[in-house]
Amino acid sequence: MNLTFKGEGDDLFQNRLFSYLQEQLNVHIKEISQIRKQVYKVKGEGLEFILKGFSSYHQFVLQKDVLTSLKQVGFQKTYSFYPLEKNPPLLFEQTYYGCLEWIETSKNEFTFFKRHDRLKGLKLLAHFHDVNKKLVEQYMGKITSFNQLGKWQERTVSFLNNLPVIRYFVQKEIIDEILAWADWSLKGVEKELGVFENGEKVILHGDVAHHNFLRAKNKDIYLIDFDLISIGTPRSDYLQYANRILPFIHWSFQDLTNYKEIAAYLYEKGFIYALAFPTDIFREWNRAIRAQTYLQPSKIQPLLEMTIGQFHQRYNFINELKRFLSL
Template sequence: MKHKNGGDDLITNRLLNILKKSVPFKVNEIKQIRKHVYFVKTDHKPYILKGYSSLQRLYLQEAFTESLKAEGFHHSYSYYRILETPIYFNQKYFGWIEYIEPHRDRFSYQSSSDRKEGIRLLNRFHRTTKRLAKSYEMMLPRINLYEKWYERSSRFQKHIPLLRHYLKDQMINELMEWSKISLEGLKNENLNFGNDDLQPVILHGDVAHHNYLKSKSGNLYLIDFDLISIGNEGSDLLQYANRIFPFINWSMHELSKYEHINKYLNNRAFLLALMYPTDIFREWTRIIKDKTYQSPEKILPVMELTVDQFHLRRQLIKDLKNVVK
């Protein structure tokens, strides 16, 4: 819940005026954190105000976080129903979220202790949502990792003429080869991660570092459930592995030290999925879609992600090929 300056001041001021006229307490200040998300300071207490594209999406988030708390998972925020009818502004329906004051030391995958605490919290989340999955199966989509990654590969391939201005042909060809091996293998394995296959969970869907919040008191919270879906816990654990790989030198030996992930390292489908260069494809597709690839500030992190540890990633792929052949 990090504050940022900027944003559309006019829109922020209009929203502030609406709040002052609508809520039953004094609103002192409003700051935009990111698009459609605001920090609201009141004489009552601070809140996070977040906009959703539909009432259904807002109500789903309210219900889901309430269900988590009811099942004993208290490591997240709560929603408050301040008004009987949510505020509708700028084509968004706004929900009021508990403000959790952050610790001065943010959660980071660079920290070994944070990485290990993060996987333990994710496992606790899965144990809880396993009990909730049946109740939400008609409201949430089932994850289809193959389809998602196939489309991502297709978009990356479509942009190869542009990518050649930044990446060597050999690197592009290797990335496409890894993608092909992974997707063909996953299709043959029918995405069977094996463990708990008959007991789906509600997946978080985006275990990026910014969706972990370390509070001022030192407690760790899991936040932002916009991408929840139904599926095998292995999908979240796979994403977690991909997030921490750059900080453990793309080492399978180091990855095996992480509880809850290590039980999947004998699973062929999971190992094939680890070969897929999801982070590289995702970030290049994003900056090309946003047309920000000509900005040094935007292109540099993506170049570093792709190039700086490529030799380590290549060795990982080589090791994985030997295991799954």
């Protein structure tokens, strides 16, 4: 046995988990290493796989069913669940675990820094939507409906509650401007809410960050991590994707029009209003304060770059959006 773990952790817990897996799996474990909280890479006899924890049995079963359905209707660029358990499901210390296919990754990692990767990611996301729309009726009621406005209103309230801490790091004028962007955006989205509620529905991925796109050893791009799936219109995923790539295209509205999957929605007022919402700033500050990592230099520096370093580019971007709507 070679038992290794990355990062900090409870050695006693980790050894108990290892012993539990040896008893419950149909494969002899040779090595286990922690990737992040409740996610492990396991090397067994002749097989490598990911062991991933789920907060509830419902979440475990839902993701397993959705991944199986996706493969059946033609979306192959993701992992599968492995039936390795002797007595499924695996339940250890109030967490359900699933065994997922390990995808051998390329040394050339997927990144939003590269235009080629940004285009590849969008193409894969479009394929994901195009295939999974066949499953919407089947999973209606099992997967929650996405509430774009409600999510952002909650995120705004959390950010406002965290202002006493944020004000120690960010000057008042910048905070006031960011809040003004949020107010303008939310009012516009509420007025144009129909674009997010009406039209053809798909299963949304919900977390189109760069780390959820993997370049495999065979160079194919795979989509992973379906913890935040919901049902809604495709524009919500594309909106999040746009927000993720905008820092890498210097907050240029003109450059954004070169991504056809996103450009298809740039004629909609609701989508334009939504592009102005500072969702990344709110999300990351709320997360840092919740986890109490804002006093760590390695954590606060990216936050300050996002909030202050990119402020003028984003300021010009918001004004460009306003001019576009006034045409």
